[in-house]
Amino acid sequence: MSRRISMSLETKLVVSSIALLAVVSAVIATATTLLFEDFLTDRLDIQVSSAARRSAGASAEPPAGLAPEAAREVWFLLSPGQAEGTFGARVRLGRVHRAAVLSGGTVRDVPAPPKVAAVTGRPVTVDLGRLGAYRMASRPAPDGDVLVTGLPLNGVESTLTRLVMVEAAVTLAGVALTAAAGTLLVRHAVRPLGRLAATAARVSELPLATGDAVRLARVPEPDTDPRTEIGQVGGALNRMLGHVETAFAVRHESETRLRRFIADASHELRTPLASIVGYAELTRRSGEPHGPQTTHALGRISSEAGRMTTLVEDLLLLARLDAGRPLERVELDLSPLVVTAVGDAYAAAPRHRWLVSLPDQPALVVGDADRLHQVLTNLLANARTHTPPGTTVTTTVLADGGEVRVRVADDGPGIAPHVLPHVFGRFARGDGSRSRRAGGSGLGLAIVSAVAAAHEGRVEVASVPGSTVFTLTLPAAAPA
Ligand SMILES: Nc1ncnc2c1ncn2[C@@H]1O[C@H](COP(=O)(O)OP(=O)(O)OP(=O)(O)O)[C@@H](O)[C@H]1O
Numbered sequence: 001m002s003r004r005i006s007m008s009l010e011t012k013l014v015v016s017s018i019a020l021l022a023v024v025s026a027v028i029a030t031a032t033t034l035l036f037e038d039f040l041t042d043r044l045d046i047q048v049s050s051a052a053r054r055s056a057g058a059s060a061e062p063p064a065g066l067a068p069e070a071a072r073e074v075w076f077l078l079s080p081g082q083a084e085g086t087f088g089a090r091v092r093l094g095r096v097h098r099a100a101v102l103s104g105g106t107v108r109d110v111p112a113p114p115k116v117a118a119v120t121g122r123p124v125t126v127d128l129g130r131l132g133a134y135r136m137a138s139r140p141a142p143d144g145d146v147l148v149t150g151l152p153l154n155g156v157e158s159t160l161t162r163l164v165m166v167e168a169a170v171t172l173a174g175v176a177l178t179a180a181a182g183t184l185l186v187r188h189a190v191r192p193l194g195r196l197a198a199t200a201a202r203v204s205e206l207p208l209a210t211g212d213a214v215r216l217a218r219v220p221e222p223d224t225d226p227r228t229e230i231g232q233v234g235g236a237l238n239r240m241l242g243h244v245e246t247a248f249a250v251r252h253e254s255e256t257r258l259r260r261f262i263a264d265a266s267h268e269l270r271t272p273l274a275s276i277v278g279y280a281e282l283t284r285r286s287g288e289p290h291g292p293q294t295t296h297a298l299g300r301i302s303s304e305a306g307r308m309t310t311l312v313e314d315l316l317l318l319a320r321l322d323a324g325r326p327l328e329r330v331e332l333d334l335s336p337l338v339v340t341a342v343g344d345a346y347a348a349a350p351r352h353r354w355l356v357s358l359p360d361q362p363a364l365v366v367g368d369a370d371r372l373h374q375v376l377t378n379l380l381a382n383a384r385t386h387t388p389p390g391t392t393v394t395t396t397v398l399a400d401g402g403e404v405r406v407r408v409a410d411d412g413p414g415i416a417p418h419v420l421p422h423v424f425g426r427f428a429r430g431d432g433s434r435s436r437r438a439g440g441s442g443l444g445l446a447i448v449s450a451v452a453a454a455h456e457g458r459v460e461v462a463s464v465p466g467s468t469v470f471t472l473t474l475p476a477a478a479p480a
């Protein structure tokens, strides 16, 4: 299972530069230490070789007058030029005969491991236990013995220890400095990215779905320098925002044109339609004798022209609401409006049961009485036309808090499930055909929704077989 650790770009850049610096410093420090160790050892080997030569060059016999017991056998350590701490051993017949160290102008016996006996002319390192490691080389003495001479390695070791410590301190200081300076530099370098993200976030919060022309935010000018990578992204973002803005403007323009066209067309159609209705009525009432076919045709002309008038009025109203044409805004009580609308519905469908429930106090809203009356008429017409006779339709007005609600509920068959999700859409009809059996065009609820929105309210529906409830919610009028 792979797990990705999410890190900010800033942290990633700083951590990787620190890691890189640490690795490079470690490699340089190791190489320096090894080379320096070689160099120091070579230099010591030269000194060991000269000390060994001095030992071999010492006279075959101990100088007269020297001879305290202690200096016997290793008097060569006392030959001029031998440094303090020099190790000397006499190897006789392949075994260490005596070993000592020059200390304070005299020799001091020391234990020597058998390895000392095997030392040849080329300097090698031998560990003398408590005394530490020595570089030793041997030379044959004139008396046939072998003289081993050595110098302590502790000088080399302490120099190397100091070097490693200095390297570690310098590396640590470098890492700390890189972390601090790197954080500042990287933070400064990625700051424009934050501004790009802020611009994108501001644009994403705009309500773009409304189709209105919008002025989109832009990335600030300094963050669009094409010579930098971030500037290139900023420039590309600005160009994209420009395109989107143009596209919105074009769409808005064409929508406005279409709305104006629908409004104009609807408006123009009203007069000829009124003429058709008028002439049909005039002909019917002229008293001239007509055959049954003509009478039927005249009746159809009247009813279809009436339906078309309603459709044209609905389209005109929707086009005007879409265009944001301001509504009348007066304070009015919804209860009497509901009583009138239910009364009309009862007159149109006396075989339904019509119930009304009103609050004690007035249900005051600010709005357009005609449009709100039309909303109630549309909802009640639906409860009447899309349900069988005998259906109970209950209209309830509720005024609580800052809202006024009108609920129209019926116990009819309910809205078909495939219609329900877009029942407030334009030309959404339950019978699925364009036949005019129920006489509706499918604009009734679209008008309800648009009028509610124009009043800063909303309409919701819940429908199952046996219960369909439409709820219109409007903001209550502020108390005087
Ligand atoms: N109370 C209801 N009971 C059952 N179905 C309903 C009810 N109200 C609406 N509908 C369904 O929702 C559809 C859309 O209603 P809408 O009022 O928008 O159009 P319409 O009534 O068909 O035509 P119009 O209102 O324009 O004359 C209707 O065709 C109907 O199928």
Ligand SMILES: [Mg+2]
Residues within 6 Å of the ligand: 378, 381, 382, 440, 444, 445
């Ligand atoms: Mg309807």
